[in-house]
Amino acid sequence: MNASIKPLALFILLICFVVAGSMISGRIWGGKSETLPEAREWVIREDMTLADFGQANALPNPVLKSIFELQTRADLQKRLSEFGTPGQISALVQKKLALAAEHASKNWIKILVKFILWFAFLVSVFVFFKTKNVGTARRKWLFFVSLLIFGVAMGSDPSPMGTVKDAIHLYGASGAVFPPRMIALTVFLLIVFAVNKYICAWGCQLGVLQDLIFRLNQHGTKKAILGNRYKPPFVIANSVRLIFLFLLTLAAFAWGIDIVEPIDPFKIYNPTAIGLAGIVFIGLILIASLFVYRPWCHFFCPFGLVGWVVEKISRVKISVDYETCIACQKCADACPSTVMAAILKQDKKTIPDCFACYACRDVCPTQSIHFSTRKRTLPPPGHFDRAQKTKGS
Secondary structure (H helix, E strand, O other), rough: OOOOOOOHHHHHHHHHHHHHHHHHHHHHHHOOOOOOOOOOOOOOOOOOEEEHHHHHOOOOHHHHHHHHHHHHHHHHHHHHHHHHOOOHHHHHHHHHHHHHHHHHHHHHHHHHHHHHHHHHHHHHHHHHOOOOOOHHHHHHHHHHHHHHHHHHHHHOOOOOOHHHHHHHHHHHHHOOOOEEEEEEHHHHOOOOOOOHHHHHHOOOOHHHHHHHHHHHHEEEOEEOOOOOOOOOOHHHHHHHHHHHHHHHHHHHHHHHOOOOOHHHHHHHHOOOHHHHHHHHHHHHHHHOOOOOOOHHHHHHHHHHHHHHHHOOOOOEEEEEEEOOOOOOOOHHHOOOOOOHHHHHHOOOOOOOOOOOOOHHHHOOOOEEEEEEEEOOOOOOOOHHHHHHHHHHO
16 A cells, blocks of 8 residues: 555544444434523513413423422412512523433433543553553554543543533523533543643543544654644644633623534534534544644643643653753654643743653653653753754764
8 A cells, every 4th residue: 555545544444433433332322412401581470470480481390399499389389589580580490401401411320431431541551651661553552442432432422621611601501500510520630630631642532533643644753654744833722722712601601602512523423413514624623633733632622721721730741851861852853742842941931732642752762751740840051052062063
């Protein structure tokens, strides 16, 4: 097979496998609607009882009992006005219905199993590569196993991205906070705090798919087989990500709209829910992944942005031992993004996202790259200048 055709063929086979496998697993698990109830105008009059309100708005008694926290059937005869103004009642009903819909949409057994598997997988990866090099082949197989488990087998939900995106949309559209989602977000951020975005690096079903696609189009540690690689400047990528989060929040609070839903790339693991806009956007993201490292993560992902902030205080992360570093900069060249160059030279105040792929550590000839609790230090003055002079002499 022609060398330039091979990554394209593997890319197509991988996407076909993901789509077909996800359709099969989706049938096995069974689908539940994750759509929030649409905002509506409620019939509210001052002389209404709760029973009258239920009849006028087609709300069954059990639903009324849940919304207004009624104790007995006789409570249905209470005046609606006892529960607030028409605006307050409307907001209360919308909020309670939204929370009920959220709860009903979840497969709690699958979610519990998925979190247990996440914990087991991430701990195994961390322990296994604590001292060993990852290597190109191992890295690809780990990404494939991760997307197989957390994407193809377990589906698009839950995901790190969804904990942020759905929380914003739910609160903006109905003023509700879904406690299980906040717990999941907290767990994900604790993982970031403990081990430098490990959930994004090795557990996020979309992140590992993009990473694997990127590695399929790779010769050695840095050269692309098909086309050319591009490392977008972090200031541009992060600015786009900030703007996207602002638009997501604005749309949720101003109009109750989820702008991600029609183009949600995690739906690659729920293909039956993808519309035309989703097909186009997801296709572009996946194709871009051949040439740009994790484009969704760097340019759009709300959790990626939040995780990047928490990453600043991560306990375990990449650092450089400048006593043994020979300033060859092979680590920065091997890094699929601009982060290792920033970590290595420490000449910029802003360090980009690091996805703990270990590529930098793999290529270091003096084993000066560490993924540990070791504190990052500044390089000695003139460290890279002296190395450059030594090379030139």
